[in-house]
Structure formats: C-alpha cells, structure tokens
Amino acid sequence: MTALSKTQRIAAFSLAGAALILFVVFRPSPLHVDSGTVTKGTLQVVLDAEGYSRVRDRFVIGAPVSGRLARVAFREGDSVAKGDTVSELLPAELDAREFRQASARAAAARAAYDEALARERQATIGFEQAGRRSVRYGNLYSEGAVSKESFELARNEADMRLKEAEAARSAASSARFSFEAQQAVIDRQTAGTPVRIVSPVSGTVLRLHEQSERVVPAGAPLFDIGDPSAIEIVIDLLSTDAVRVKPADRVLIEEWGGGKVLEASVKRIEPSGFAKISALGIEEKRVNIIASLSRKESRLGDNFRIQAKIVLDEKSRVLLVPVSSLFRTTAGWKVFIIENGKAAARPVRIGLRSAFYAEVLDGLDEGDRVVVHPTNELRDGMRVAFEN
Template sequence: MKPLSKTQRIVAISSVVFAFLLFLVLRPAPLPVDAGAASYGPLEVSLEEEGVTRVIDRFTVSAPVNGKVRRSELVEGDSVNAGMTVAAILPPDQNAREYRESAALAGSATASVTEAFARQREVSVRLAQARLKAGRYERLHREGAVSKESSELAAEAASVLEKEARAASAAVEAARMQASAAAARIDTGIASKAVEARSPVDGKVLRILEKNERFVPAGTPLVEIGNPGLLEVVIDVLSSDAVRIRPGNRVVVEDWGGGGALVGAVRRIEPAAFTKISALGIEEKRVNIIAMLDRPEPRLGDNFRIQARIVTSQASRVLRVPVSALFRGEGGWELFVIENGRARARKVKIGMRGADMAEVLGGLRAGERVVTHPPNELQEGMRVAVQGK
C-alpha cells in the first residue's frame, strides 16, 4: 500500500478533527434536571386538616319552668361557682294540666339523677381498674417486661378516665340541680317566687343565650358554662382517611396563632360520619377525630380555629427517597436513577408515603442519585445535567 503523502495526512487528520467537532456541536445538550438522593432517616406519614378547639365539659343551663326570664347580669367570660345563680325565671300560676306536666317532669329529672349516679359508679370502677393497670405496667416497664410505649398508653388511659370521672361527677350535680328545679315546679307555693337556675359546676360563662327579659318555655337554653382550661381538639377528616387513624396517634397542632407547635394525641374517633360540602361543591363524608393536648394552652379558647397534623405511622430509620422523584409506570412505581450522567428508568417497591419522602422497600440503594420532578421530555438513557451543581 502506497504511503499517504504529507498533504493527504493533513487532510485526513483535519477531517477527523472536523467530524469530532461537528459531533460535539450537533449532539443534544444534556437535559437540565433537579436531583435528590436515596438516604436512611426517619419517616412519618400524616394527615393535615383544619380543626377547632372545644370545651370538654360544656353544660347548658335551661329554664326549669315556663315564665319570664329576668335580664342577665352576667357577661361572657365571668367566672361562676357550682350552685351560683346564673338565671332567674318568674313562673306564672299553674293550672291542673301544667301541674301534672310538672309532676311528670320532676319524675323524669329524678330518673336522670339515678342514671347519672350509675354512670358515675361505672366510670369509678373503670378508673380504679385503669389505675391498677397503669401501676402494673409502670412496674413491668422498670423491670423490662413491657415497652415504654405500653406503659405510657396505660397511664394515658387512666388520665382520660380521670377526666371522665370528673365529668361524671359534674353530670350528677347537674342532674341534681335539674331535679330540684323540677320539684320546685310542683310546689304551688312557689309560683309567685322567682325560680333560680344555678350553675352545676365551677367554670366560666361561655355564652349567654337569653340576654334580655322575655317569656320562655321550660327547657329553653339560657346559659352555657364550661372550663376553657379543659379543651379538646375536633378535627374532621375524610371517612376514607379516618380508618387509618387509631387512638393514641400523635397530633401536632400548628397555625393556631401562637409560636411553636402544640402536641397531643388522638383520644377517640367518632363512630358516625356526616356529610359536608367541600369548597368545590362536592359532598364529602367526614368523621370527627377528637384529640387532647398534652399541655393546656391558656391562650386558646372555645371554638378557636387550628391546623392539625395527625401522624398515622412513623419509623425511626428507613431507606427514603423524595416523593417528587416517583411516577406511575406500567408495572407500578418507577423513578429515574442518574448513572454516568444518564437517566436510567428503574422500578422500585414503595412502602410508607409521607408528604415529602417515601419509604423504599426494594430496587434502590442508599446514596444513589435520582431525578426529582422529572420533565415530560426525559426519556430512558438521555444525558442529564444536575441543575445548580
């Protein structure tokens, strides 16, 4: 073979260089993408919904008799003591029919007292059992026989029953007051005297429902009384979300107007759903979740708006990946892994999904970089460049 001349060699080398430069100019530029990495760390799954605060033990004082209610001298926020007069009603003279009705009402009120006593005894028995269980679990926890969480749940159950016991005692006192007022109705000698409606508990006036003097029938609500220091949080969630919530789940109250977050726990899930119209005009089935704060917040009052986050599941150390990296493929969840500057589609198995991170059960290793918010034009094998790198 005849060797190339000097001119031919120069032309050949120039052609190769030109072709290489042309390739560099014409080849597609790397697609700019955002990236994250798979890593080990804590993960929690939660629901975020709006809620309101509510006084736990709210008592409505009603008119015990037909008559003219006198103008109230109380204002919302006033403190009252058990047995204190909160309203006065001047009853009209009774006829025979009204007397029989009053007697029937008195009998019903007496039955309510009996029922309240039975409820109080039932709660007292449950409280005694819960206290014994809490003490036993605390002792077993010190011995290492049960977990700290089991001991804390037993103590929390006893604490909840203590509040129920106080509420039951207040209910007994309220029933007694109603029975006394009902008995007063059948006393013909009291017709010319004002019948006093008294507060069944110590607390504060939440609302005055009848501020001006007027005639009211028996049973008309007059005053609402409660203790604003004993609040619960009511959060309504979709019924499909409610089935994932359990008593004892942690609740974080945010956006309540003060600094920092307030922590509590789910106390109970109401058994019945209700219909609510969403902002988009769609009928939704909602369920009330009742939670208790670990520490009372004195700046919160009755019916205050809050934003609540209910933690349904959590883990202290799992392999996580940003949720924004995931997308649905034909066979399930997929993502793009960055390998040698190229995007490679890979199927992954996902466990818990939080707001920002998801648990990876298989298909990915810690430290591998993934494309977050993958653009529509990204395809398998395309060259990518991480933005901001």
C-alpha cells in the same frame, strides 16, 4: 500498501474535521432537568387536616319553664361555683293543662335524676375496683411479677374510671338541679314566685345565649358553663382517611397562633360519620377524631381554629428520595440517576411514603443525585444538565 499523497492526506483530514464539526453542531444538546439528592433522615407519614378546640365537659343550662328571664349579671369569662344562682326566671301563672304538663316534666326530671344517681353509683364502684386493681398491680410490679406495661394499663384505667366517676357525679348534680327547678314550678303556692337557675358545676361562663331581660320558652339555652383549661381537639377527616387512624397516634397541633407545635394524641375515633359539603360543592362523608393535649396550653381556648398533623407511621435514619423523582413501570418503581452527565434509569424498592419523600429499601445510596419531575422526553442514557 501505497502511501497517501499529500493531497489525499489533506482531503482526509478535511473530511474528518468536517464530520467532527457536523457531529458537534447536530448533536442533541443536554436536557435541562431538576435534580435532588438521596439523603438520610426521619420520615413521617401524616394526615393533614383542619380542626378546632373545644371544652371537654360543656354544660348548657336551659330555661326550666317558660317565663320572664331576669337580666343576667354575669359576663362571659366570669367564674361561677357549683350551686351559684346565675339568674332567676319568673314563670307565668299555670292553668290546669299547663299544671299537668309541668307535673309530667317534674316526673321525667325525677326519673332522669334517679338514672343519674344509678350511673354515679355504677361509676363509683368501677373506680373503686380499678383503684384496688391499680394498687395490686403496683405491688406486683415492684415484686417483678407483672410487666411495667400491665401496671401502667391498670393505673391508666384507674385514672379513667376516676374521670368517669367525676363526670357521673356532675351529671347527677345537674339532674338534681333540673328536677328541683321543675318541681319548684308545681310547688309554688302563688304565681310570681321566681325560679332560681343555678350552676350545676364550678367553672367559667363560656357563652351567654341571653343576657337582657326577656320572655324565653321552656328549654331555651341560657348559659354555657365549663372548664376552659380542660381542652380537647376535634379533627374531621374523610372517612376513607379516618380508618387509617388508631387510638394513641401522635398528633402535632400547628397554626393555632401560639408559635410552637403542641403535642397531642388520638383519644378516640367517633363511630358515626356525617355529611359535609366541600369547598368544591361535593358532599363528603367525614369522621371526627378526638385528641387530647399532652400538656395544657392556657392560650388555647374554646372553639379556636387549629391545623393538625396525625402521624400514622414514623421511621428515623432511613434513606430518603423525593417522591417526585419516582415513576412506575411494568417492572416496578424506577428513578433516573445522574451519572457522568447522563441520566440512567435504575429500579428501586420503596417502603413508607409521605407527601414529599419515600423510604428507599434498595437501589440507591446516600448522596446519589436523581432527576426530580422527569419529563416524557427523558430517556435512559440521555445527556442532562442541572444546577447544583
């Protein structure tokens, strides 16, 4: 083979250098991308929603008859005892028709009182039976005959039956006071005999609907009385989200003003939804979720605004990848992993998903760097640049 002359060698080197320069000049520059790292941690699948706090057992005391209400000496926040007179009502003189109406209302109040007494007896029997079952299961648990879960269920049922019995007792007392107030209207001998309005329970005055002296119609609300330390949380969700919630799910109470996260649990899901107009003017079907606090918080009062997170599922020490790095293809989920300055499409299998992270079951390792928010310009094998 004939050796190249000096001129030919110079020309060849010049052509090779020119080709290299053209390759460097016209080669596509790396695509700038955002990146994230695959890490291990705890993943929570939550529903975020607004809610409010309310007193669990609220008693609204209304005017038993029409008449002139005396000025109320109590203020909101004052404590009252069961049977205390909170105000007096001076009814107007009754004519024959009004007397018949008052008699009918007294008879209805008597029937409601009898029904409340029956409910109280039923709740008392249920509590006594649950108490005996709790004691029996406690003895069986100490002997190893039943599981701890069965014993705890029996004990919790006894506690629940106790609360039901107390509520039924209070309802019976309220019905009795209502009956006595109605009966007092027809029992008075002369017009001008005042009707005492008494508190059916011991508690705190939560709200005064009327404070100054004025004429009020029968049934008009006058006072709200309850125990402000017995607080429950009301969270309204879209009905499509509410079906995912289960009793005993964890609830995290945030942004209530106290600076710490309060723990609660779902007590019940109300069976009936309601319509609500959203901020965009769209009618939505929503459902109230009732949660009870794990520990009492004295600073959280009635009708306070809160932000809640309902934990639907939770896993610890799982491999996490940003949800924004995932994209779906016909073959399934994929991510772009960054290797040696290039983006490589890699199939992955995911499990739980939250708003920001997803659980990686297969396809990635801890410490892998992935492209976050991949654009349509990104292709498999393309050079990329990112900031650490």
